[in-house]
Amino acid sequence: MNNLEVLIHSDVFLQVKEHLESSFPYEGCGFLFGDNKNARVITKATPALNNKTGDQRRRFEISPLDYMKAERLALEQDLTLLGVYHSHPNHPAIPSEHDRIQAMPFFSYLILSIQEGTFAKATSWRIKEGTQQFEEEKLKIPQLQNH
């Protein structure tokens, strides 16, 4: 078992959860920001437009221009762009092959399972160094007892 951990502030997690529940039955997505100096802590999230042409119930895509804006926001607010969140509507919070092959190193990939519009489970994943394989990181959400 690895010792990867990510802590997300509970208010930020609730914002992500509400965004992804309201996106149901489509996949919602956005960016995660925070600090990575001593420990990985997510202090901010911004929703992004699911720009995927085709079935947005099974796929998401964020436009390159929105990605550039996220990088600029991180610089302006002295934050680190730490990763991406997205939902799996009516599916488990387990990364798919599509998630894996396009994943980048360093980023945390936060996945929320949304079942019939209601949050069910959250997991977070990172690409193992030197591979293109995910490994799960421990997701810590203060004040939320179930996760």
Added chain:
Amino acid sequence: MAKIIIPTPLRKFTEQTATIDSKSETVQAAIEDLAKLYPGLQQHLFDKEGKIRSFIRIFVGDDDIQALDNEKTAIQEDTVVSIIPAIAGGIS
């Protein structure tokens, strides 16, 4: 010199440097020179055939090089080249 902006997830391979100056004259040369300078970037920028990976987009200013001259797109002294990872996925 032109500037190449390194996306956050690849900065671990550039000693956390966010911006690299480049004297190259085309996007292809600039990205190749970058990968020579920081070999850890190679597998993330190029596929096995030596082409820029399909999951990486390159922008010159606010324009995708796919709408310009692809990898042959010329860069000038004041050009800003952004390397942008594809952010996509989904269930099953």
